[in-house]
Amino acid sequence: MLDQVFRPCVIGGLTVPHRIVMGAMHLNLETLDDGGAALAAFYTERVRGGAGLIVTGGSAVDPAGSGGPGYGVLDDEKHRSALRLAARAVHDAGGLIALQLFHAGRYALPGTPGADGAAPLAPSPVYSRFSRTVPRTMTEEQITGTVAAFARGAEGAYELGFDAVEVMGSEGYLINQFTAPLTNRRDDAWGGDAGRRRRFPVEVLRAVRAAVGPGFPVLFRMSGADLVDDGTPWEETAALAVELAGAGADALAVGVGWHESPVPTVQAQVPAGTWAVYAQRVKRALRAAGHGTVPVIASNRFNRLAQAEEVLAGGDVDLVAMARPFLADPAIVDKSRTGSSTSVDLCLACNEACIDRSFGTERVSCLVNPRAGHEREFPARPSPAPRGRYAVIGAGLAGLEAARTLARLGHEVEVYEAADEPGGQFRLAALVPGKADFAATVRQREQELDHLNVPVYLGHRIGARDVPVLRTMDGVVLATGVRPHRPDLPGIDLPHVLDYARAFADPGALGPRVAIIGGGGIAIDLAHLLTSGSSPALTPEEFLASRAMTAPPEAVPMSRTTAAPAGGSRQLTVMRRSGRIGTGIGPSTRWVVMEELRARGVRLLTDVTYEEITRDGVVVVETGGERRLVAADHVVLATGQESRREVAAVLHRAGVPFEAAGGAADARSLNAVRATAQGLRAAHRI
Ligand code: SF4
Structure with missing residues (x-):
């Protein structure tokens, strides 16, 4: 009420x-x-x-x-x-x-x-x-x-x-x-x-x-x-x-x-x-x-x-x-x-x-609502075009956005997803402390699609057998997403090396010393997950206390050194070959997450060359030429992503045209904002 x-x-x-x-x-x-x-x-x-x-x-x-x-x-x-x-x-x-x-x-x-x-x-x-x-x-x-x-x-x-x-x-x-x-x-x-x-x-x-x-x-x-x-x-x-x-x-x-x-x-x-x-x-x-x-x-x-x-x-x-x-x-x-x-x-x-x-000149919009700021370009009302039938392949953020947009425009839509649940990589973010609301986005899409009578076929991997049905559609949006990129490194096949998706799926299975190769947004999210232990989200009072603040009218000491306390005791190293750790995270957020990682004792190494992964960790060479071992029980690869291309190949072979969105269109520097915006645009373009 x-x-x-x-x-x-x-x-x-x-x-x-x-x-x-x-x-x-x-x-x-x-x-x-x-x-x-x-x-x-x-x-x-x-x-x-x-x-x-x-x-x-x-x-x-x-x-x-x-x-x-x-x-x-x-x-x-x-x-x-x-x-x-x-x-x-x-x-x-x-x-x-x-x-x-x-x-x-x-x-x-x-x-x-x-x-x-x-x-x-x-x-x-x-x-x-x-x-x-x-x-x-x-x-x-x-x-x-x-x-x-x-x-x-x-x-x-x-x-x-x-x-x-x-x-x-x-x-x-x-x-x-x-x-x-x-x-x-x-x-x-x-x-x-x-x-x-x-x-x-x-x-x-x-x-x-x-x-x-x-x-x-x-x-x-x-x-x-x-x-x-x-x-x-x-x-x-x-x-x-x-x-x-x-x-x-x-x-x-x-x-x-x-x-x-x-x-x-x-x-x-x-x-x-x-x-x-x-x-x-x-x-x-x-x-x-x-x-x-x-x-x-x-x-x-x-x-x-x-x-x-x-x-x-x-x-x-x-x-x-x-x-x-x-x-x-x-x-x-x-x-x-x-x-x-x-x-x-x-x-x-x-x-x-x-x-x-x-802070710049780009039009303000929204990750979960890419129409924001573009209301005239993408009207919400049903399209005057005849009602069509469309298939959306992939139920990550881009696919879900495309599907709900097409359905809102008044079309008949079917969604096919190879995994057993929708959300794609966005689900990983929802596991990070402080990001629980991310799961609500996926739930909202499920609910909206249900309301719009859009069937979502989970566990359905599109193959040649589906081509006859896809041929009957007025259009296909391909949003099959990405998979973790696997770099070519000596030792990559050792049993204690895993990709970020597996690490997110079972963080408890990782040992007390973890090295993450890669320093983008996914690596940072994973670092937070791995060092947060089982501590639940802070209450407002706990948050203020963690910043050495009390409610007014007491004086508010402004110390940069305070941050949310660590809930775990893992020794974590995040390394990157070049550039800053955490690039790709927006400026209003990056300093907060980096401050938290430092407060938790996470080691951040930049400008390293990876020589090899051994049973004891990762051997790196630092800028000065010094060679050293970053000791680790597990090594996690967060070295970017690559597009999943299998379904695209099936469609190409069968001559079924499609509109690609999200990671299926381009995996380089993919982020959720781009994924939803591309899902929206694909639905309007198709
Ligand atoms: Fe909220 Fe993120 Fe959308 Fe901004 S972009 S309105 S913070 S969901």
Whole structure:
């Protein structure tokens, strides 16, 4: 039951239909040369799936505050037209939309339009590891000019037809840079003590309020915890919340963490709901100061409405913002409302197609929903083409995506899978601690295909006998996947050498000393599995404790050295011939998993030449020419993959045309994002 979720809430006179806010996401659709059509289609589909109040990705109030080349700037008429179209489309679909007013400050990335090659602006010239720049100190004139720019942005939002604005004051962007002692080293009217550090956010809010008047809802996203050394202390955070409420904020959304935080906040390793505690504390601070009626919105790391329900039931939070879950499933709200929550495509917190892309210019999408960001290209409605009959060979991620897409388009589909269960290599990831939700993706596909009346024939290896049936089909998608690559190495046939798939299948069978040859994403996942012992996933409290953190208001020591504890005692070595260990894992996640492996004592060797595998381990030569034995009871090969070609050969011989997707198309640097995207495209192309 989601009784708390499905209650309306009033924010500054605006009645939102339920307690889930679709949080801001930068999509790289904002500045496409399409008049805003893709952006409008993206938001519209979410409204049709039950989204109530949507907050847009940040629109820069000033060119110097743009987050990067794909960010929209409110001074730009083209961007304004796109926003106007998006707001109208959301309203036509029955939704509500708030424009996020944004200034990146020292997080403005190279290539930021309007920066003209100049360093970003910030309260003080403190180097940023994120933008890799030392920003320029803002002058008094630039500060007051920026306050005015926020006010103009709010006016613009009103004129463009938005229902509300959200002022972006968290996650380490400009406003947050003013509140944190780390980045505000001023000693003038805008810094020097707690009150002066709070002046900028409060002045921005006052200016915005004055610009739009009392009847237009203004949300303020503030930082509940900066999670950086010398970040905003809790008592200053609480005081800021109270001042913002007093200055006319209609709701406070509480974000957590900066891009430079040494603590992961949105990665799969973070237990769901971990950060709600900060929003709860903000609400209590407001209540204590007589501002308890101001709604507080919790955010970061929720992927199920049931989690939101739990937090809302606690009474200290009024709404819950979710962002990525709306990429993964535009209909998460409606599906959860009707009780079919298992049919929801869950966000896996992998960040591979969303956050990692948002730092560049590639269109944001989603591993489990490759239509995200491409709604116009791949419409969800049944195809006007005559109903056809299609076969999909292979039920890994690519095949499952192709099958459900064809069925959604209204075609008759049959799926053939050689293994006894669907999911292919994706099932391996589900075994890794912290990735249990990956299994839900496969279950969701099974359920959806069942609902779409698509038979999935498991244990059916396609051969020549199937050709007559395949010939009757209107098309065939070949998604037979990959098998582990077996390198040509002396000693490879020794009995203690096995491939990664076997190691995943029975990690308990491996001895206390394991050497993994290969250092890509699969090797890293396996290393986590082999060193995690039998420890279950952490609870939010255990996660915070493992980072030497306690719930606020205590000080939060930011040590890089803390990480999730090891649950096993295996001695593990991961080696790679060249390059970095863990390439292929996105930048927002790689540092977290590498930190965990180091904390567990995993030895990481790069730039080695493998000489031979012996009964005692792997003999390697290091860059300096030193030859040494990496002792191991078992040697696991994680040296890439190769396409399974047997069925392709059968089809070729029989002259049956097919469309290949996923590993069957190309095994090189295959990943799940590419597999699902290819499955989708193959279904539309065939
Ligand atoms: Fe979630 Fe991964 Fe999709 Fe991003 S790409 S929305 S993290 S499942």
